Amino acid sequence: MAEPALKDTDMKDSGLFDIVLVVNGTSYALAVPARRLLSDCLRHDLRLTGTHVGCEHGVCGACTVLIDGVAVRSCLMLAVSADNSSITTVEGLAGRDGKLSPVQQAFADCHGLQCGFCTPGFLTTITAALAEDPDPTPEQAREIIGGNLCRCTGYQNIVQAVLRAAELITQTR
Amino acid sequence: MKPPTFGYSRPESVAQAVSLLAARGPDAKVLAGGQSLMPLLNLRLAAPGHLVDINRLAELAYVSVSGGQVTIGALARHNDVLRDPLAVAAQPLLGQALALVAHPVIRNRGTTVGSIVHADPAGEMTAVLALLEGSVRLVSVAGERLASAEDFFLGPLESDVRAGELATEVLLPELPSGAGCAFTEVSRRHGDYAVCGVAALVELGPQGEVSGARAAYLSVGPVPVVLDLTEACGGVSLVSLATAGTPDFAQAGRLAMARLQPGDDIHATAAYRRHLAGVLTERALAGAFAHARERAWLSLP
Numbered sequence: 001m002a003e004p005a006l007k008d009t010d011m012k013d014s015g016l017f018d019i020v021l022v023v024n025g026t027s028y029a030l031a032v033p034a035r036r037l038l039s040d041c042l043r044h045d046l047r048l049t050g051t052h053v054g055c056e057h058g059v060c061g062a063c064t065v066l067i068d069g070v071a072v073r074s075c076l077m078l079a080v081s082a083d084n085s086s087i088t089t090v091e092g093l094a095g096r097d098g099k100l101s102p103v104q105q106a107f108a109d110c111h112g113l114q115c116g117f118c119t120p121g122f123l124t125t126i127t128a129a130l131a132e133d134p135d136p137t138p139e140q141a142r143e144i145i146g147g148n149l150c151r152c153t154g155y156q157n158i159v160q161a162v163l164r165a166a167e168l169i170t171q172t173r
Numbered sequence: 174m175k176p177p178t179f180g181y182s183r184p185e186s187v188a189q190a191v192s193l194l195a196a197r198g199p200d201a202k203v204l205a206g207g208q209s210l211m212p213l214l215n216l217r218l219a220a221p222g223h224l225v226d227i228n229r230l231a232e233l234a235y236v237s238v239s240g241g242q243v244t245i246g247a248l249a250r251h252n253d254v255l256r257d258p259l260a261v262a263a264q265p266l267l268g269q270a271l272a273l274v275a276h277p278v279i280r281n282r283g284t285t286v287g288s289i290v291h292a293d294p295a296g297e298m299t300a301v302l303a304l305l306e307g308s309v310r311l312v313s314v315a316g317e318r319l320a321s322a323e324d325f326f327l328g329p330l331e332s333d334v335r336a337g338e339l340a341t342e343v344l345l346p347e348l349p350s351g352a353g354c355a356f357t358e359v360s361r362r363h364g365d366y367a368v369c370g371v372a373a374l375v376e377l378g379p380q381g382e383v384s385g386a387r388a389a390y391l392s393v394g395p396v397p398v399v400l401d402l403t404e405a406c407g408g409v410s411l412v413s414l415a416t417a418g419t420p421d422f423a424q425a426g427r428l429a430m431a432r433l434q435p436g437d438d439i440h441a442t443a444a445y446r447r448h449l450a451g452v453l454t455e456r457a458l459a460g461a462f463a464h465a466r467e468r469a470w471l472s473l474p
Contacts, residue, residue: 011180011181011182011183011193012180012181012182013180013223014178014180017181033178034178034179034180034181034224035175035176035177035178035179035214037175037176037215040175056174056175056215057211057212057215057216058208058211058212058279061276061278064278070281070282071277071278071281072278072281072282073208073278073279073282075211075215076207076208076211076212076215076282077207077211077282078181078204078207078211078224078226080181080183080226081183081204081207081226081228083183125278129277143277144277146276146277146363146364147275147276147277147278147279147364
């Protein structure tokens with residue numbers, strides 16, 4: 001079979017893998033072991049500690065980031081698998097001038113957070129969902145956040161924040 | 174926790190992937206969406222020596238409908254399948270089941286074929302493959318074979334994917350005209366693994382009678398369990414519906430309870446699971462019957 005040989009960086013039994021991640025518009029060249037979780041790569045290697053790590057097995061949603069615009073759990077992805085992708089973390093949601101994004105503004109308006117631990121995951125999840133459908137019903141708003149856990153708020157204000165964010169997005173169009 | 178150490182490779186083609194799997198032998202594990210494998214690694218419940226990451230195999234990112242079959246490639250994410258209007262129209266059970274698979278963000282990354290290969294008896298897609306009697310295409314350097322659903326599930330988290338093999342696609346038949354399907358489950362919270370779940374398929378005969386009724390069960394055994402309940406649905410037809418108002422699948426529910434052997438765990442006792450299986454059998458068959466009736470009406474000239 002005439003297949004091109006795998007590059008050294010694409011197959012190793014140990015050692016480091018050279019990867020490039022574009023995070024919030026900035027390109028980073030990194031060398032990571034295969035077992036490095038994307039969540040740990042963001043927090044430890046890039047010092048972007050806005051992405052929170054809760055359960056580390058995909059249940060709590062706190063570590064959710066956007067990869068090429070799609071919301072995924074960064075604790076269930078290897079950094080090496082994310083090579084050459086464009087990642088948005090919670091640090092990348094506000095404008096460069098510090099102006100809050102519609103989803104962030106809605107959380108502030110509706111008291112959608114208390115301790116804030118789960119908030120980065122909610123913000124990224126909702127941002128991606130509203131980019132796809134900017135006019136969710138209250139039922140759809142609950143479905144959007146169904147995979148994110150919050151131990152403080154009782155969720156009511158977070159559901160309100162989803163609907164408020166949808167209003168803000170529609171108004172600015 | 175963090176995963177143990179492992180070797181890693183990221184092939185660019187199916188041919189490369191299977192040659193890597195052949196070279197690494199039984200110590201290699203395929204990484205697709207990772208929504209089941211990564212938690213196992215993080216919890217140190219799995220420790221493969223080498224991961225073959227197939228996320229670059231764009232050639233496997235497809236969903237197609239042709240020749241009476243829905244074919245799902247190994248890199249089609251759950252949401253790719255759920256949002257494929259042709260696939261969910263051809264086999265509506267796919268849409269009904271996928272809406273119950275975890276949460277939207279997990280479905281963005283997790284793959285339908287991976288979920289089936291993972292062979293979790295609490296997983297919705299394993300029940301779909303079993304109920305529809307679909308098959309899984311397995312490719313290795315030695316060639317390829319088609320494993321039928323009946324032979325595919327060996328035990329909890331154990332499928333008949335042998336060392337060196339890559340599951341490249343899953344084939345499911347279209348839902349025949351005159352048939353209907355439904356999926357229902359009880360879980361502690363929406364999106365959690367089901368304490369018990371039932372997928373049902375009902376076929377209507379020429380007089381509107383139930384000519385076939387089958388159900389597949391989640392979380393009641395080491396593998397998905399399929400029961401033929403046709404004998405217990407004898408009295409149910411579109412004609413009986415006109416007089417009774419609602420179809421009566423109570424006898425089928427009792428038959429399912431008698432045949433199933435669920436076990437205890439921290440979430441539910443065996444007795445509670447058996448009770449749920451009975452109730453959910455009735456609901457799923459009623460749902461599938463209503464679906465079949467709706468499709469029969471839609472197909473009238």
